[in-house]
Amino acid sequence: MALFKHNKPEAQPLREDSTGLPDLPFLLLVVLLLIIGLVMMFSASYARANWDTGNSAYYFVRQAGFAAGGLAVMLIVGRLNYFIWYRTAMLILGGSLFLLALVPVIGVTVNGAKRWISLAGIRFQPSEAAKLGMILAFAAMMAVWQDKMESFRYGVLPYAGVMALIAGLLILEKHLSATLIIFIIGAIMMLLGGTKKRWFVIGGLLALAFLAIYLSTRGYAGSRIDAWLNPEADAQGSGYQGLQSRYAIGSGGFLGLGLGRSRQKYLYLPEEHNDYIFAIVCEELGFVGAVGILLLFALLILRGFWIAIHARDRFGTLVAAGLTTKLGIQVFFNIGVVTGLLPPTGISLPFFSYGGTALLLQLFEMGVILSVSRWCVNRDNPGRSKA
Numbered sequence: 001m002a003l004f005k006h007n008k009p010e011a012q013p014l015r016e017d018s019t020g021l022p023d024l025p026f027l028l029l030v031v032l033l034l035i036i037g038l039v040m041m042f043s044a045s046y047a048r049a050n051w052d053t054g055n056s057a058y059y060f061v062r063q064a065g066f067a068a069g070g071l072a073v074m075l076i077v078g079r080l081n082y083f084i085w086y087r088t089a090m091l092i093l094g095g096s097l098f099l100l101a102l103v104p105v106i107g108v109t110v111n112g113a114k115r116w117i118s119l120a121g122i123r124f125q126p127s128e129a130a131k132l133g134m135i136l137a138f139a140a141m142m143a144v145w146q147d148k149m150e151s152f153r154y155g156v157l158p159y160a161g162v163m164a165l166i167a168g169l170l171i172l173e174k175h176l177s178a179t180l181i182i183f184i185i186g187a188i189m190m191l192l193g194g195t196k197k198r199w200f201v202i203g204g205l206l207a208l209a210f211l212a213i214y215l216s217t218r219g220y221a222g223s224r225i226d227a228w229l230n231p232e233a234d235a236q237g238s239g240y241q242g243l244q245s246r247y248a249i250g251s252g253g254f255l256g257l258g259l260g261r262s263r264q265k266y267l268y269l270p271e272e273h274n275d276y277i278f279a280i281v282c283e284e285l286g287f288v289g290a291v292g293i294l295l296l297f298a299l300l301i302l303r304g305f306w307i308a309i310h311a312r313d314r315f316g317t318l319v320a321a322g323l324t325t326k327l328g329i330q331v332f333f334n335i336g337v338v339t340g341l342l343p344p345t346g347i348s349l350p351f352f353s354y355g356g357t358a359l360l361l362q363l364f365e366m367g368v369i370l371s372v373s374r375w376c377v378n379r380d381n382p383g384r385s386k387a
């Protein structure tokens with residue numbers, strides 16, 4: 001907090017009583033994707049839910065409850081003055097790092113990886129909170145040091161230090177995909193913030209060296225790479241999930257088998273309602289339905305960057321850009337894994353994959369972007385505040 005005591009960004013958001021309205025296209029796209037995601041999650045999960053609990057609607061009811069709560073959170077956060085996140089950015093980052101450090105001590109192991117913490121019966125990944133904390137902290141620092149970003153001291157050192165600290169904690173979790181996402185988001189924000197481009201060349205070389213060393217020394221990640229490159233070599237073992245996912249996508253064809261008519265969801269494809277739900281989407285809705293959903297995600301991401309470009313101040317721009325980048329990267333990683341373009345990463349599909357706390361956080365982040373949109377500079381919309 002002391003970092004920002006005597007420094008302020010170039011512009012202040014308007015008063016709390018501003019009549020600016022949240023961005024309607026962005027809001028409608030989020031709600032539409034959420035509704036489609038709930039429908040597909042129910043379709044993909046009811047066989048697994050019946051097998052696990054005897055109640056075919058078990059996972060859907062839980063997800064729908066979190067979705068309702070998440071929508072309320074999004075609308076409330078969307079009404080807040082987003083400058084509150086400027087003032088609390090370092091506290092949020094510090095809290096997320098504390099939770100991340102607790103994972104090796106009290107974390108819950110799932111599928112051979114310890115990445116979750118369970119508190120009061122609620123299980124969540126601190127790595128997701130760390131991504132949010134990093135985005136807010138980077139945006140706050142860049143807003144203060146906007147005229148110094150070309151120097152190493154203010155344009156590289158603090159951000160590299162934060163990313164290295166988060167990456168070190170994630171490595172203890174064997175969470176390579178989250179580590180890569182942290183570096184990608186951080187690098188993009190640094191580029192937008194004004195860091196000199198020569199530092200990205202050096203950073204890229206260091207990242208490649210780290211990745212090579214990590215893959216050669218960590219058997220867990222290496223086995224996933226092998227299964228991705230040659231799944232047929234162990235079709236009933238490490239390559240099973242990838243092959244079943246491709247079978248689902250291929251059987252969907254151009255128009256799909258029809259909503260609810262997937263065959264792979266009947267306990268053939270693991271994580272069919274979670275990380276691999278897009279394979280069920282392809283099987284039931286076909287190429288046309290899958291492309292339609294990807295277009296909705298593309299429109300949402302483009303609208304998020306539109307909000308960032310038209311934000312009233314530097315902090316708002318960087319927050320909206322960082323959160324939109326995070327959303328886009330997660331969609332790309334998930335679709336890449338499901339289609340076989342990328343090795344398995346454990347990254348869920350926003351608004352679709354099962355997971356209540358993850359959905360709550362995603363909708364919270366969408367609320368922050370909506371909050372920024374209330375003060376966008378848009379001369380074509382008289383309902384918006386003007387700078």
